Amino acid sequence: MNSSSLPQRSTVRKKKKPARKRKKRGFFRTVFRVFMFCLILLIIAGGWLYLAPSAQNTRYLIADTLITTQHRYMAKYIIGEDELKNRVSEYTERFQEMGNEVDTHVIEPEPVVPEDKPLVEIEKVTGSGYAGYVMIVNDPKKVRLGVPNKIGSGEKVSSMVARTGAIAGVNGGGFADPNWKGNGFKPIGLVVSQGKLYYNGLGGKKSTQIVGLDKEGKMIAGNYTLDELSKMGVQEAVTFQPRIIVNGKGQIKNAAEGWGIAPRTAMGQRADGALIFVVIDGRQPGYSIGANLYDVQQIMLKQGAVIAANLDGGSSTVLVKDNEILNKPSSQYGERYLPTAFLVFENPEQADIKNIWEGLDPSKIDAGKKRAQ
Numbered sequence: 413m414n415s416s417s418l419p420q421r422s423t424v425r426k427k428k429k430p431a432r433k434r435k436k437r438g439f440f441r442t443v444f445r446v447f448m449f450c451l452i453l454l455i456i457a458g459g460w461l462y463l464a465p466s467a468q469n470t471r472y473l474i475a476d477t478l479i480t481t482q483h484r485y486m487a488k489y490i491i492g493e494d495e496l497k498n499r500v501s502e503y504t505e506r507f508q509e510m511g512n513e514v515d516t517h518v519i520e521p522e523p524v525v526p527e528d529k530p531l532v533e534i535e536k537v538t539g540s541g542y543a544g545y546v547m548i549v550n551d552p553k554k555v556r557l558g559v560p561n562k563i564g565s566g567e568k569v570s571s572m573v574a575r576t577g578a579i580a581g582v583n584g585g586g587f588a589d590p591n592w593k594g595n596g597f598k599p600i601g602l603v604v605s606q607g608k609l610y611y612n613g614l615g616g617k618k619s620t621q622i623v624g625l626d627k628e629g630k631m632i633a634g635n636y637t638l639d640e641l642s643k644m645g646v647q648e649a650v651t652f653q654p655r656i657i658v659n660g661k662g663q664i665k666n667a668a669e670g671w672g673i674a675p676r677t678a679m680g681q682r683a684d685g686a687l688i689f690v691v692i693d694g695r696q697p698g699y700s701i702g703a704n705l706y707d708v709q710q711i712m713l714k715q716g717a718v719i720a721a722n723l724d725g726g727s728s729t730v731l732v733k734d735n736e737i738l739n740k741p742s743s744q745y746g747e748r749y750l751p752t753a754f755l756v757f758e759n760p761e762q763a764d765i766k767n768i769w770e771g772l773d774p775s776k777i778d779a780g781k782k783r784a785q
Contacts, residue, residue: 476672552629566596566749584752585650601651624649670704680720
């Protein structure tokens with residue numbers, strides 16, 4: 413047999429593929445698998461969120477949270493446009509209802525701060541997904557409502573505190589905020605400071621939801637007319653809602669009624685007259701996502717509040733003490749320009765708070781005009 417007809421072992425060795433190419437292909441295979449795994453999880457989660465009856469509360473929580481932000485329109489992609497309108501309408505009606513019960517709470521006629529207790533006490537507060545502060549003001553008569561000092565522009569709370577000589581301050585009422593870029597100069601509803609009506613933006617409305625204080629330092633919160641506020645001797649007040657505690661009872665039944673998760677500011681009062689300010693940070697994963705109104709209500713009840721109400725929150729939420737911002741405002745631009753703030757003074761009678769809106773027509777104030785420098 414001719415040996416040349418037998419199979420011959422090749423003397424030429426195949427070149428091995430470079431290790432770098434093998435590693436590169438292995439890396440891309442791993443990335444692809446991870447991507448596909450995440451995609452499948454996303455599809456499953458999306459199917460559960462939109463189709464499963466058990467996910468209804470989660471859908472509403474996400475939608476309610478979006479409603480409290482500048483991206484409210486996105487809530488329609490979670491619950492639909494019609495349901496979004498219904499949800500906002502339901503909250504408006506519910507908040508109105510929560511302000512109607514007659515408040516009968518009383519406080520000690522002459523709150524006295526013990527010599528060994530400071531006027532202002534601050535402590536940190538944490539809960540599931542949120543972090544913030546509780547500020548106790550032991551003498552409610554030491555609080556005044558601060559307003560800006562320049563026409564056409566709101567003012568940062570830290571600036572109000574420094575300018576007026578206050579020892580502490582928190583943000584107050586709401587304001588017209590077109591595209592979340594407002595100048596902070598056009599309040600919503602009423603502004604009362606030192607017993608005088610500084611601003612009336614009610615238009616044709618007869619009543620509004622008020623958060624404030626009377627001459628004796630008693631907290632006033634709920635739905636009132638201007639005539640009622642005058643007869644009650646209201647000294648400091650802003651328009652905001654909802655009232656979350658009245659006559660010692662919480663108005664929000666559970667977290668599902670808590671109007672989403674967001675940065676929060678609220679004001680309450682104990683039976684001894686001490687004021688409670690709750691400031692919760694939010695929209696900052698890894699630190700604090702935020703709280704719902706039920707969370708805030710429960711903090712207030714734990715602190716002994718017999719009455720409490722929500723104040724403007726979101727990117728407006730701020731707490732200043734001794735000229736230092738204690739919390740972490742959620743706005744990417746830092747502390748916002750606002751129309752009102754509750755300020756605490758050692759000597760409030762010396763506070764110089766002028767009516768910056770005097771002589772101005774509320775209907776002609778441009779809320780979106782570039783703020784004065």
